[in-house]
Amino acid sequence: MRLLSLSLFLLFYFLLSSCDASSQHTNNWAVLVCSSRYWFNYRHMANALGMYRTVKRLGIPDSNIILMLADDAACNSRNKFAGSVYANPGRHLDLYGENIEVDYRGYEVTVENFLRLLTGRLSSSVPRSKRLLTDSSSNIFIYLTGHGGNEFLKFQDNEEVSAHDIADAFHQMYEGGRYNEIFFMVDTCQANSMYSKFYSPGILATGSSVVGENSYSHENDYDIGVAVIDSYTHYVLEYMEKVNKTSRLTMADLFTSYDVPKIGSHPGVRSDLFERPLGPGNPNHPMSEYGRGRGWTVEGGGEWMGREIEAGKNGRVLREALITDFFGGVVDVDVNNEDDAELRLFEDPECISTPKAPLSPLTDTYSSPPSSRSSSSLLNMLDTYPFLRPFLAFILLGALFVLVFSGMTSGRS
Amino acid sequence: MMDAESRFRDPSSLFFQFDTIRRYIIASYWVLITLALPLWWTTTSIERLPLPTSEVYAQAQKRLEIPLAICVDSAFSSQITSLQRSIRDAASYLDVQAHLGQDCSQFPGYAVLPGERILVEDRKLYYPPSADNLASTLASLLAPKMDHRAAQYSPRFRLSFTLLNEDSSAGQAIARHIHPITSALGILHNYTIESQVQYHALLAFEPRSLSNGTVFGLTPEDLTIFINSAEWTLSSSSSNDPVFHFVLFIPSARRRPLIILNSDGTPSSSNLPDLQSSFSSFSRHLLTLLGFPRLPPSISYSSSSNTSLSSWQIDTLLRQRIHENVIQSHDTLQSTVTLVSQIDGMPVDEQVQSQVQGSLSALHELFRYASVNLTFAEMLAYSAQALTLSSKAFFHPGMLAMLYFPAEHKYAVYTPLFASAMIPLLAAALREIAAWRKERREARAVGDVREATSGDGPKVDTKSVL
Numbered sequence: 001m002r003l004l005s006l007s008l009f010l011l012f013y014f015l016l017s018s019c020d021a022s023s024q025h026t027n028n029w030a031v032l033v034c035s036s037r038y039w040f041n042y043r044h045m046a047n048a049l050g051m052y053r054t055v056k057r058l059g060i061p062d063s064n065i066i067l068m069l070a071d072d073a074a075c076n077s078r079n080k081f082a083g084s085v086y087a088n089p090g091r092h093l094d095l096y097g098e099n100i101e102v103d104y105r106g107y108e109v110t111v112e113n114f115l116r117l118l119t120g121r122l123s124s125s126v127p128r129s130k131r132l133l134t135d136s137s138s139n140i141f142i143y144l145t146g147h148g149g150n151e152f153l154k155f156q157d158n159e160e161v162s163a164h165d166i167a168d169a170f171h172q173m174y175e176g177g178r179y180n181e182i183f184f185m186v187d188t189c190q191a192n193s194m195y196s197k198f199y200s201p202g203i204l205a206t207g208s209s210v211v212g213e214n215s216y217s218h219e220n221d222y223d224i225g226v227a228v229i230d231s232y233t234h235y236v237l238e239y240m241e242k243v244n245k246t247s248r249l250t251m252a253d254l255f256t257s258y259d260v261p262k263i264g265s266h267p268g269v270r271s272d273l274f275e276r277p278l279g280p281g282n283p284n285h286p287m288s289e290y291g292r293g294r295g296w297t298v299e300g301g302g303e304w305m306g307r308e309i310e311a312g313k314n315g316r317v318l319r320e321a322l323i324t325d326f327f328g329g330v331v332d333v334d335v336n337n338e339d340d341a342e343l344r345l346f347e348d349p350e351c352i353s354t355p356k357a358p359l360s361p362l363t364d365t366y367s368s369p370p371s372s373r374s375s376s377s378l379l380n381m382l383d384t385y386p387f388l389r390p391f392l393a394f395i396l397l398g399a400l401f402v403l404v405f406s407g408m409t410s411g412r413s
Numbered sequence: 414m415m416d417a418e419s420r421f422r423d424p425s426s427l428f429f430q431f432d433t434i435r436r437y438i439i440a441s442y443w444v445l446i447t448l449a450l451p452l453w454w455t456t457t458s459i460e461r462l463p464l465p466t467s468e469v470y471a472q473a474q475k476r477l478e479i480p481l482a483i484c485v486d487s488a489f490s491s492q493i494t495s496l497q498r499s500i501r502d503a504a505s506y507l508d509v510q511a512h513l514g515q516d517c518s519q520f521p522g523y524a525v526l527p528g529e530r531i532l533v534e535d536r537k538l539y540y541p542p543s544a545d546n547l548a549s550t551l552a553s554l555l556a557p558k559m560d561h562r563a564a565q566y567s568p569r570f571r572l573s574f575t576l577l578n579e580d581s582s583a584g585q586a587i588a589r590h591i592h593p594i595t596s597a598l599g600i601l602h603n604y605t606i607e608s609q610v611q612y613h614a615l616l617a618f619e620p621r622s623l624s625n626g627t628v629f630g631l632t633p634e635d636l637t638i639f640i641n642s643a644e645w646t647l648s649s650s651s652s653n654d655p656v657f658h659f660v661l662f663i664p665s666a667r668r669r670p671l672i673i674l675n676s677d678g679t680p681s682s683s684n685l686p687d688l689q690s691s692f693s694s695f696s697r698h699l700l701t702l703l704g705f706p707r708l709p710p711s712i713s714y715s716s717s718s719n720t721s722l723s724s725w726q727i728d729t730l731l732r733q734r735i736h737e738n739v740i741q742s743h744d745t746l747q748s749t750v751t752l753v754s755q756i757d758g759m760p761v762d763e764q765v766q767s768q769v770q771g772s773l774s775a776l777h778e779l780f781r782y783a784s785v786n787l788t789f790a791e792m793l794a795y796s797a798q799a800l801t802l803s804s805k806a807f808f809h810p811g812m813l814a815m816l817y818f819p820a821e822h823k824y825a826v827y828t829p830l831f832a833s834a835m836i837p838l839l840a841a842a843l844r845e846i847a848a849w850r851k852e853r854r855e856a857r858a859v860g861d862v863r864e865a866t867s868g869d870g871p872k873v874d875t876k877s878v879l
Contacts, residue, residue, distance in 0.1 A: 116813060119808075119813070120808050121808055123810045131653075161816070162816065175751065176748060176807055331640075333637055334562075393825070394828070397832065409840050409844065
């Protein structure tokens with residue numbers, strides 16, 4: 001039988017390097033981490049699975065997604081609907097489904113594995129599906145959810161990762177040429193503190209609540225018996241339902257869709273390390289309305305690090321950041337004329353390879369003192385001389401002990 | 414009055430307590446703590462072996478110059494300076510040494526000879542003296558721009574051929590088409606070839622049907638989602654080498670012919686008739702992915718061998734890869750030493766140190782002998798070794814920085830443990846010292862009194878005074 005075959009020149013740039021043009025990425029990756037275990041943290045697993053489904057729907061293949069779930073909610077003995085994870089009380093959509101690949105499960109989700117995954121320092125026996133095989137033209141979407149606090153995130157109820165560790169890991173990724181741009185989203189209590197310590201270029205970050213504020217769950221399901229989704233993630237996923245593979249919605253559209261009374265906490269954005277503009281450079285820049293709707297605090301608007309330099313970004317020739325830059329799968333298709341006589345010299349004039357920008361030595365990494373926010377003079381001094389805090393703590397504790405013991409010894413004689 | 418011979422000891426004296434023994438006991442605690450301090454220090458410090466930082470920075474400043482000797486026939490004597498300049502502009506890593514010669518056809522390196530047509534044969538370029546584009550032709554032969562689709566250099570590649578549907582003649586096609594390429598480029602990379610056949614490989618979408626359902630077409634949007642990576646298992650995860658996938662899809666009988674459409678809906682001209690030509694297109698794709706430079710369009714190739722790869726192109730690819738590897742190694746080594754100096758909690762063990770030093774020494778060898786007649790294969794070997802070692806050092810699993818804890822947390826954890834042990838020892842030692850000094854003072858005072866009032870009164874037992 002004559003067979004008619006089809007041959008396409010489809011190139012998947014998973015491991016190909018492209019030129020170092022600043023906004024040119026050739027592949028997208030996603031790292032989705034649920035860091036808490038136990039049945040009552042069902043909603044964190046539903047968060048991560050909801051993001052997983054969205055990311056897959058928009059085109060990132062399983063080979064480019066690292067999903068880390070610290071516990072198994074679907075096959076939990078307390079799950080009345082075995083094998084399914086739902087994110088809404090009506091149980092309309094099963095997130096667990098049949099086509100899901102969890103890369104790190106259960107006790108494999110540890111701080112060490114997470115940092116090793118990011119920096120690439122895995123032992124040679126770790127299989128490819130558990131590695132982040134990114135290169136300098138990869139855009140990575142990193143999503144963390146779980147229980148957290150001021151500058152830390154709790155893993156598995158027995159250890160923590162701090163914002164400094166993640167910042168250092170991102171810097172090591174920058175040095176190793178492991179990303180083009182990172183979009184960092186975190187949904188925990190006091191989530192905005194998690195991105196406060198970053199210092200490497202090319203990172204856009206958003207969090208669900210400011211320092212001192214909790215993030216809340218959205219809805220309970222009375223048959224499952226626990227809360228099934230977190231508020232911030234629910235509204236982000238709801239917004240992402242409007243996005244499809246070809247949409248031109250920008251990051252500014254996503255950020256301005258935050259509705260504080262609905263979410264229940266004040267989300268934040270950090271874009272000072274991100275060199276592309278968040279939205280189109282029209283006179284009515286969408287981000288100019290960020291943080292000024294109802295529910296936000298009146299003075300200063302919503303928390304947005306990098307608000308001042310956002311206006312300066314529009315003057316440059318960089319493309320604005322689309323949602324599909326991070327959430328879509330990138331496929332470049334070349335259809336070739338299969339003609340031997342026509343071998344062209346492949347010249348791409350805009351693809352000029354430039355060396356990476358020379359490194360400026362950073363003097364302060366994670367020990368930089370935070371900017372002083374309080375007006376009290378003692379706290380100001382504590383902020384400007386960081387060694388004072390542990391010093392004072394040591395003195396106070398030591399004095400307490402000496403007092404106790406000298407009382408005991410003087411009582412004896 | 415106490416009777417020294419009494420069998421009963423005087424209860425007013427602390428006869429069960431010996432000062433010296435107590436002092437020895439307290440001193441022994443302190444001696445033990447002092448001896449244990451170095452052990453505690455060594456067991457709680459991380460290993461940070463020194464890295465040759467200044468050497469790395471010095472090495473990173475150097476630029477590799479690969480010598481290139483060209484013998485230009487005297488017919489082109491007027492163009493020799495423009496030749497050198499244009500090649501130099503195209504690639505700064507080439508150290509071009511062009512000289513005029515009478516009998517260039519015997520020259521072992523590159524030769525430019527007059528000829529009727531523009532022709533490339535082995536390492537000779539035949540060029541008509543009347544044509545005037547010699548400089549740009551040579552520049553595009555020796556230093557073309559690298560295709561942006563080319564993969565990054567790796568010493569080993571896996572080529573994975575997947576036939577989606579059943580066919581038994583795939584094996585011979587591999588031998589006929591792919592092996593010539595892999596053998597010609599074998600000095601560059603090691604290749605592992607694997608092939609698989611998959612049945613029932615479904616598309617994730619419906620192709621559009623044209624002309625009453627007799628012809629089916631794939632639009633450009635369909636092409637972006639053609640690879641159904643959820644259902645088709647294309648990759649084997651057993652090794653860490655980069656993989657090139659070559660996929661041949663045979664549509665089901667109900668959907669033939671299946672053709673590719675242009676964006677306006679008309680059939681594109683790139684559709685294939687049969688299996689044999691698919692492998693020749695695979696070989697072309699492989700060449701592009703490996704970064705193989707194409708011959709400039711004006712040149713026709715006269716093949717003295719039966720492969721279509723000329724020595725010019727292979728040499729050019731080798732030089733480009735060597736240059737890239739050197740730059741990449743410099744970058745990686747610099748990043749490594751910068752990170753180690755910036756992040757204090759990052760351990761550096763012996764393997765990392767030896768890998769960095771090994772990479773540096775490979776680079777030193779390469780730079781020292783590059784101008785002194787190294788073959789391209791040897792240069793590539795050195796550069797590949799430098800790249801691999803520097804990459805291994807940077808991504809060594811042992812270089813995981815210690816986690817950050819604020820200083821207050823550390824004090825809050827350690828103070829209840831250490832303070833509650835140390836404070837009693839400290840208090841006891843201070844008390845003993847105070848008691849000892851008081852004793853000495855009183856002994857001296859009693860001695861003075863005794864001297865002053867010698868000979869009168871009964872002796873006073875100094876111990877019972879206390």
